[in-house]
Structures are given as C-alpha cells and as structure tokens.
Amino acid sequence: MSLMGITRARRSDVTLPEVTAAPAAASAAARPPSLVAVCVPVLVMLGVGLWGLDRGGMWRDEAVTFQVARRSVPQIWHLLHHVDAVHGLYYLLMHAALAPHPSEIALRLPSVCGAAATAGFVAALGVRLGRPRVGLWAGLLYSVTPLGGYYAQEGRSYALVAAGAAGATLLLVETLRAPRPARWGAYAGAVAVTCLLHELAVVLLLAHAATxxxxxxxxxxxxxxxCAAGAALLALLPLALVSHAQSAQVAWLxxxxxxxxxxxxxxFTGPAEPVVVPYLVLIAVALRPSRERRPGTPSLAAVALPLMMLPPAALFAVSRVVPLYDERYVLYALxxxxxxxxxxxxxxxxGAARRWKACGPRDAERSPGRLAAPLAPAVGVLAVALVLxxxxxxxxxxxxxEGRPDNLAALPAVAARTLRPGEPVLFLPSIGRRSALAYPEAFRGVRDVALAVPAAESGTLYGVEAGPRELRRRLARLDHVWVVTERFALRPAWYPRDPAERVKLAVVDEEFVPREEIARRGATLRLFVRRPPTDSLGPELP
Structure with missing residues (x-):
C-alpha cells in the first residue's frame, strides 16, 4: 500500500473507468514524491551514522554489550538471571550481529541501521499526516539532530528502541485509518518488541492513548x-518482574x-542557540488550532506532541519518587x-502561498510566489542544510x-606494551576488569590475582572474586603487582562497602609502595613493589 493511500470505487460497468482513473492517477503521481521524501532522510541518516563510526575505542556501556554479546546463548541466559535482564533481547540480537566478525564497527552498525529506520519512519509519518515535503523536512531534521547522531553510534539498544517506537506510531496511524485485526496485531507486536528492547519504552502507550x-x-x-496494548503489556510482564528484582542497577540515577x-x-531541538529559537517558533506555529480536522483521524500535532512530551513528562513525574529518568531512555520521543x-x-x-494566490491576476504573474511554491521543498532542504x-x-x-564518558581502549593499549605474560594484575575495584574483558588481547597471559570465577562462567558482568582471607593470602606471595585503578578509586574519600575491596586497599597501602604509574583517561595502571623490611626504598644502613 502506498503512503498516500488509494481511493476505492464501487463496481459499475459504465462509471468504473471514469471513477477510478482520477484517484489512481493521483496516487501514481503522489508516489514518487512520497518515496523520495522517505528515502532521502534514510540515506542522510546512514551517512551521518557511518561517518567516523570506528572512533578508536569503546566506552564502558558499549564494552558491556561487546563482552556479553560474545558469550554463548546459555551464558547470556545465565547472566540475565542475575543482572541486565532489561537488555536481554538486545544482547541476543547483538550475539548474532557480532558472530561473523566481532569489531567496534559491527557493534555500532545495528544502531546506525536503527537510526536510519527511525528517520524513514519519521518521514513516512510526515507524509501520511501532512504531505511529502513535511515528511522530507521532518526526516532530514531528525537525521541532522546531534542527539540522534550520537546514539546512532552507540553500541546500546536506544537507537533500535527509537526505531521500534517510530514504527509502532506509524502502524497506529495506518491502523486508525483502516482498523483491522491484522493491523492491530502488527501494532501489538511492534510495541512488544520495542518494550522488550528496553522496558521503559512502555510509556509510549501513554502518548498513543493521548493521540x-x-x-x-x-x-x-x-x-x-x-486489546493490542494489553497483549504487549502481557508479553512484557515476565521481564518487568525479573528486572524489578535487579532495580539496584539504576540506583545511580x-x-x-x-x-x-x-x-x-x-x-531535542539542537543545542545551538540559533537553532533552538527558530525550532521552537516553528513548533508553536504547528500547534495553532486548525480548522481542517475530521473526528476519528489524528492530526500531525495530535501524534507528534504527545510523542515528544508525554514519555519525558511521565518519567520526570515517576522519578520524583523512584529515579528512573535518563535522556537516553526517552530518545524515541525525539x-x-x-x-x-x-x-x-x-x-x-x-500561508505565504495563499497570500500570493490572493493577489490580482497581474500581481500574481509578477509575484515571486509563482516560482517559490514549487521551490518550497528545496528551500526547506536548504534550511536543514544550514542547521547541519x-x-x-x-x-x-x-x-x-573524547565525545564519550570514557575510552576503555586507552589503558589496554598501554597494558599490551607493558605487561608480560605471567605478570600479576589487581583490578581495583573489580569493575576495572571491564577494560580487560573488552580488550582481552592486551591482557592475554597475565595473572588476575583476585579472580575466582570468570565472568562468563559465573553469570556476572565482571566475574566473582576471591574472599578477603584468600585474597590476602594471594597478595602475600607477591613481590610486585600491577594495579588497574578506576578514577574514582583514587579519591581519598572513597571507601568501598565490599570487604574484598577493602582488603585490596589495605594490603596495597600497607605492604607495597608505588614504583611506576601510567595514567590514561578514566583509569590508571600502577606498578607496586613490596615494601622493604626497613620501610624504605633506599639501601639499608650498615
């Protein structure tokens, strides 16, 4: 079915050709502009997403995706019983995506495709609820918005969630025009998959109810x-129950x-001031009441405004009691x-075209509107190019x-040149092991002093470490140790709750002295040697 729709005529031997010819011709004429309006934003978003895709390092959240997705399916399933159940479906999808050739490009490519699909869905919504040029402008604006481009290059689920939400919204609009059980089923499936990729996307249903x-x-x-929303919620219920037991994961919010x-x-509008103000003015113009409205058919504002406002507003309200808000959780509202x-x-x-049309015949011939009307789509594209x-x-x-909170590739690059096989390494705290899990080649052959059960086998993100007594015994046998320290662990006020982490701090501070330090963004590699009996690094006095 085309985006502009086809009008059906009643059968009549005499009038059928005359009745159907005009709508069919109109539909055929509308098809090329509609197709262009959808395809151009998709191609632009693909270009923006692929530009600089391999930026030379993963940050910590991407590293979790990378190391978990490379586990076997049973190991991923084991992990989800303990942590990160909310990302379970995404990890399984990424397991398939990384299977042929695990790399940073393969890690981010699904997000690029998700962002491109979102741009296409936004354009299709503009075409369906407005006209082709509205879809073209909206899709292009989405493609050049820095927030969309940022998450298009993120090895996490948020760009795919945005694609699912935009696709579900388009399905809702199509279903409202011709409600059928099969369409409601497709809508329910789209909402369910979107919410299974990230359960907080369930707030999308509030926006659709408002529409x-x-x-x-x-x-x-x-x-x-x-019925469709209830089916989606029913599919989400098991995940909600499991993830509720893992709510400590979002305690940092x-x-x-x-x-x-x-x-x-x-x-949402673009951080630059010269972009924000015109953007808000255009939104205000779009929200002015329109006389062209038919009951039962949603207007563009009735679809777009709840989508933009309600998901963030709902999470803001809930977060007054239980903090659940983060901008990436509402990326789909963009x-x-x-x-x-x-x-x-x-x-x-x-409005400008109508004013030009209202001119007298002679004035209309001289009016620039006579040429400007066909050029309106091009003028809008030029405006988007200026925004870009x-x-x-x-x-x-x-x-x-540097555009991400940290870069886990920096320290492994140093470790690969510094650490020899068999060297003892201590991660302080244990989450510092994420750099070794993301870039295992750099730490291949080293001895992880504190590790008792590896991450994949234990069903955890970073592995299970030895208890305080065993950890003290292991450290007592060492004459030197390389310590990978997270940035926050270097602060004097940091006092870990875990007894094993406190043992690490105490033993390293009491029994070792620093000899060498290599600092990189987000982490530090330090060589500690055992403290001499004289409590001095210099030679003993005779």
Missing part, C-alpha cells in the same frame, strides 16, 4: 487499541530537575520534535573518543 483521545476515535477503535528538562529540550517543526514550516509556506552546518562541530566532537 486517540485527541482524535476522538470511536469506541470500537479504543477497544482494538486496548538522580532525581531530575528543571535543568534536566531544559537540557532535554535543547537536545521523533515528535522534527515532525512539529516541519509542520510549522509547512503551515508558514502554505551550524551543528557540524557538535557532530564532529561526538565522533572523537
């Missing part, structure tokens, strides 16, 4: 949507404030912003290793 309420759909449509809301708004901005631009262009040029430095920064 139905605004469109004033009949009761039978509400019933179909409720803080209660969001007004600053978080302002930051998210800037991320799709609403370019749709509204494109609709506002279209409304301004339409203005935000190009931000996109370039995101493609450098």
């Amino acid at each position: 139905l309420a605004t469109a004033r759909v009949p009761w039978r449509v509400w019933r179909g949507w409720a 803080a209660v969001p404030g007004a600053g978080s809301a302002e930051h998210l708004l800037r991320e 799709a609403g912003a370019p749709l509204l901005a494109a609709a506002g631009a279209d409304r301004l262009a339409g 040029a203005w935000q190009l430095p931000l996109l370039r920064e995101d493609r450098a290793p």
Whole structure:
C-alpha cells in the first residue's frame, strides 16, 4: 500500500473507468514524491551514522554489550538471571550481529541501521499526516539532530528502541485509518518488541492513548487499541518482574530537575542557540488550532506532541519518587520534535502561498510566489542544510573518543606494551576488569590475582572474586603487582562497602609502595613493589 493511500470505487460497468482513473492517477503521481521524501532522510541518516563510526575505542556501556554479546546463548541466559535482564533481547540480537566478525564497527552498525529506520519512519509519518515535503523536512531534521547522531553510534539498544517506537506510531496511524485485526496485531507486536528492547519504552502507550483521545476515535477503535496494548503489556510482564528484582542497577540515577528538562529540550531541538529559537517558533506555529480536522483521524500535532512530551513528562513525574529518568531512555520521543517543526514550516509556506494566490491576476504573474511554491521543498532542504552546518562541530566532537564518558581502549593499549605474560594484575575495584574483558588481547597471559570465577562462567558482568582471607593470602606471595585503578578509586574519600575491596586497599597501602604509574583517561595502571623490611626504598644502613 502506498503512503498516500488509494481511493476505492464501487463496481459499475459504465462509471468504473471514469471513477477510478482520477484517484489512481493521483496516487501514481503522489508516489514518487512520497518515496523520495522517505528515502532521502534514510540515506542522510546512514551517512551521518557511518561517518567516523570506528572512533578508536569503546566506552564502558558499549564494552558491556561487546563482552556479553560474545558469550554463548546459555551464558547470556545465565547472566540475565542475575543482572541486565532489561537488555536481554538486545544482547541476543547483538550475539548474532557480532558472530561473523566481532569489531567496534559491527557493534555500532545495528544502531546506525536503527537510526536510519527511525528517520524513514519519521518521514513516512510526515507524509501520511501532512504531505511529502513535511515528511522530507521532518526526516532530514531528525537525521541532522546531534542527539540522534550520537546514539546512532552507540553500541546500546536506544537507537533500535527509537526505531521500534517510530514504527509502532506509524502502524497506529495506518491502523486508525483502516482498523483491522491484522493491523492491530502488527501494532501489538511492534510495541512488544520495542518494550522488550528496553522496558521503559512502555510509556509510549501513554502518548498513543493521548493521540486517540485527541482524535476522538470511536469506541470500537479504543477497544482494538486496548486489546493490542494489553497483549504487549502481557508479553512484557515476565521481564518487568525479573528486572524489578535487579532495580539496584539504576540506583545511580538522580532525581531530575528543571535543568534536566531544559537540557532535554535543547537536545531535542539542537543545542545551538540559533537553532533552538527558530525550532521552537516553528513548533508553536504547528500547534495553532486548525480548522481542517475530521473526528476519528489524528492530526500531525495530535501524534507528534504527545510523542515528544508525554514519555519525558511521565518519567520526570515517576522519578520524583523512584529515579528512573535518563535522556537516553526517552530518545524515541525525539521523533515528535522534527515532525512539529516541519509542520510549522509547512503551515508558514502554505500561508505565504495563499497570500500570493490572493493577489490580482497581474500581481500574481509578477509575484515571486509563482516560482517559490514549487521551490518550497528545496528551500526547506536548504534550511536543514544550514542547521547541519551550524551543528557540524557538535557532530564532529561526538565522533572523537573524547565525545564519550570514557575510552576503555586507552589503558589496554598501554597494558599490551607493558605487561608480560605471567605478570600479576589487581583490578581495583573489580569493575576495572571491564577494560580487560573488552580488550582481552592486551591482557592475554597475565595473572588476575583476585579472580575466582570468570565472568562468563559465573553469570556476572565482571566475574566473582576471591574472599578477603584468600585474597590476602594471594597478595602475600607477591613481590610486585600491577594495579588497574578506576578514577574514582583514587579519591581519598572513597571507601568501598565490599570487604574484598577493602582488603585490596589495605594490603596495597600497607605492604607495597608505588614504583611506576601510567595514567590514561578514566583509569590508571600502577606498578607496586613490596615494601622493604626497613620501610624504605633506599639501601639499608650498615
């Protein structure tokens, strides 16, 4: 079925050719612009995503994806019973993606494809709810927004979640135009898969409910949507029960404030000030009441505004009690912003065209609107190109290793040149082992002093370490040890709760002295040698 739809005519031997010819011709004429409006944003998003994809290192969250996805399926299943159940489906998908050739490009390529699909879905929504140029502008705006480009190059599930949410929204719009059980089933499946990729995407259903309420759909449509949403929630229930028991994983989240809301708004529109203000003006224009509205059919604003506003607002509200908000958890809500901005631009262009048309015959001939109307799509593309040029430095920064919170490749590069086979290594704390798990070649052959059961075998992210007594015994046999220290562990105020971590700190401080230090972004490699009996590094006095 084309994006613009096809009008069906009743059978009649006499009138059938005359009745169907015009709609069919209109549909055929509309098909090329609609196809271009969808394909161009997809190609642009692919270009933005592939640009600088191999930035030379993974950061800690990507490293978790990389090392977990390379485990066997039974080992991944074992892990999900203890930790990271919320990412279970994503890890299984990445297991298949990394199987042919595990690399950083293969790690991020699914996210690039997810972002490109999202841009296409956004464009298709603009075409379906507006016209081809609205879809073209909205898809291009999504493609050049730095937030979308950032997560297009992230080896995590968020770009795929955004694609699932945009696809489910498009399915909802199509289903509202022609409600059928098969379409409701497809919608339920899309929502379920999206939520299984990340369960907090379930807030998307609030946005869709608001769309139905605004469109004033009949009761039978509400019933179909409720059944589809209920089926998706039922599929999500087992994951919700398991992940609730693992809620300590998000204990690091803080209660969001007004600053978080302002930051998210800037991320949705583009952080640069010359982009934010025109973007907000266009959104305000799009939200002006329109007389062209049919009950039962959602307008673009009725779809885009709840999608942009309700998921962040819901997580903000919940986070006042239980902190659950992070901008990446609502990345899928970004799709609403370019749709509204494109609709506002279209409304301004339409108003200008109507004013030119209202001119007298002679004035109309001389009016620039006579040439400007066909050029409106090109003018909008040029405006998006200016937005891209203005935000190009931000996109370039995101493609450098410094554009992420840390770079786990820096320390292994040093370790590969420094550590010899058999060298004792102590990770302080144990999560420092993530660099060795992400880049095992750099630590191949070294002796992990504290490790008792490897990560994959233990069903944990970083392995199970020996107890305090055994750890003290192992350290007592060493004359030197290389210590991989996380940045926060170097602070004097850091006091670990784990007894084994406290033993590491105490033994290294009391029985060893530092001899060499190599600091890299996010971590430090230190050589400690055993303290001489004289408590001095110098020679003993006669």
